[in-house]
Amino acid sequence: SFRCENLRGAIMIFDKVKKFDIVFDSPEIDSPPVFSSGDVVSGKVVLELSAENKVESLKLHAEGFAKVHWTESRSAGSSTTYTQNYSDEVEYLNQREVLLQADNGELTTLPAGRHEYPFSFQLPEETLVTSFEGKHGSIRYWVKVKLHRPWCTVRKIKKEFTVIEPIDINTPSLLAPQAGTKEKIARAWYRNFGQVSITAKIDRKGYTPGEVIPVFAEFDNSTSRSVVPKACITQTQTFIARGTMKQKQSVVATLSGDVVGARRRETWHGRAIKIPPVGPSILQCRIIKVEYMLRVCVDVPGTSKLCLELPLVMGTIPLHPFGSRTSSVSSHYSLNMEWLRMAIPEQPEPPPEYSSIVTEEEAIQNSPAARQEEDLSGVLERSFMAYVQEFRFRPPPVYSEVDPNPQPFNMRPRCMTC
Incomplete structure (x- = not known):
């Protein structure tokens, strides 16, 4: 015991490294840095020595892997069991960089004190995969x-950083509405209770955490029992290795409706279900997938529930303000057009007399002859809005009962109802 303690003390005395750390260049010191594909990862390696020390090399290795692993035990008889391991990995980043090493192979003598060695490398331009931690696998990036x-064990440090691959929900495929209908006959043993049907719709497929999903649904209960409509958002983690798939499903948000009595119908006019702070969807990794689903269900007592699934994609780039108002603008436009059709009289009144609006002096000033003599030398000196205002307040043209552009008799009139 005494010799072991002396040996430890000797090691502590001869180890001249006081600090060995990796510091990323991040605007927020307290929070870990976040990057995406094509970004430049930069920082510095801090080495602080208590006394003069000789160094062979200082090397940096940036890595990124998606790894899955799980174990399954199977029985081969009454007393025989065997264990089978499933594992796989995908490499996304593998880059090496030498921060300190003498060209001639000799040792580098560093004086006591603080030494900083900056580093910088660019992430691959091709699509990376978002960092993830799951039950049977993970996606991690680190430096x-x-x-x-010489005469010392290799000193190692490792620091992880986060990669979030952006998912923009402002795309046609993710802005498309999702809808569906499902029905079933509720049976228990030999008895038939009737039919239950669900029709549900949501505005789009892509959402971001923190948003509220308005659920439009109709529940038709034609059975002799009361049913309870519900909705939930589920997350499904899928791990794939050696042709075998392992899944883990969890419910991240729920919504309960009112009881629908027998032979009754219930309608949801945009019932709100809020998305909690969850990770984005992972759809482009070969061995790990993270998918989301909105499930609208009906619990029927005595039989299995009826569920309608609508796929969701959790993005990182929120909906553009104009995109969020597209549907509402179109609906308001249609309402305004209906109001306009009702407001137009069947026989429009003729316009007022020209002389009652424009005086004789203004008519002479606005005549073609007067406009030809107008001085245009200072046309560029006036502001553009002045011309706009002048155009807006021009007097109307001369009204005449005779059509100045008569239609030929041999021309077939266009049908307004076509």
Whole structure:
């Protein structure tokens, strides 16, 4: 015991490294840095020595992997069981960089004090996968630095950083409405209770965490029992290895409706279900997938529930303000057009006399002859809005009972109802 403690003390005395750390260039020091594909990851390696020390090399290794692993035990008889492991990985980043090493192979002598070695590398331009931690797998990115010194063990440090691959929900496929209908006959043993049907719709497929999904649904209960409509958002994690798939499903948000009595119908006019702070969808990784679903269900006592599933995609770029008002603008426009049709009289009144609006002096000033003599030398000196205002307040043309552009008799009149 005494010798072991002395040996530890000797190691502590001869280890001249006081601090060995990786510091990323991040605008927020307290929060970890976040990057996406094509970004430049930069920072510095901080090495602080208590005394002069000789160093062979200082090397940096940036890595990124998606890995899955799980174990399954199977029985091969009454007393025989065997265990089978399933694992796989996908490499997304593998880059090496030498921060300190003498060209001639000799040792580098560093004086006591603080030393900083900056580093910088660019993430691949091709699509990366968002960082993820799951039950049977993970997607991680990190920077690892090794310090090699003579007659010493290799000193290693490792620091992870987060990658979030952006998913823009302002795309036609993610802005498309999602709808569906499902029905079933409620049976228990030999008895038939009747039919239950669900019709549901949501405005779009893509959402971001924190948004509220308005659910439009209709529940038709033609059975002899009362049913309870519900809705929930589920997350499904899928892990794939060696041709075998492992899934983990969890409910992240729920919504309960009122009881629908026998032979009754219930309608949801945009019932709100809020998305909690969850991770984005992962759809482009070969071995790990994270998918979301909106499930609208009906619980029927005595039999299995009826569920309608509408797919969701959790994005990172929120809906553009104009896109969020597209449907409302179109609906208001249609209402205004209906109001306009009702407001137009069947026989429009003739316009007022020209002389009752425009005086004789204004008519002479606005005549073609007067406009030809107008001085245009200072046309560029006036503001554009002045011309707009002048155009807006021009007097109307001369009214005449005779059509100045008569229609030929041999021309077939156009049908207004076509």
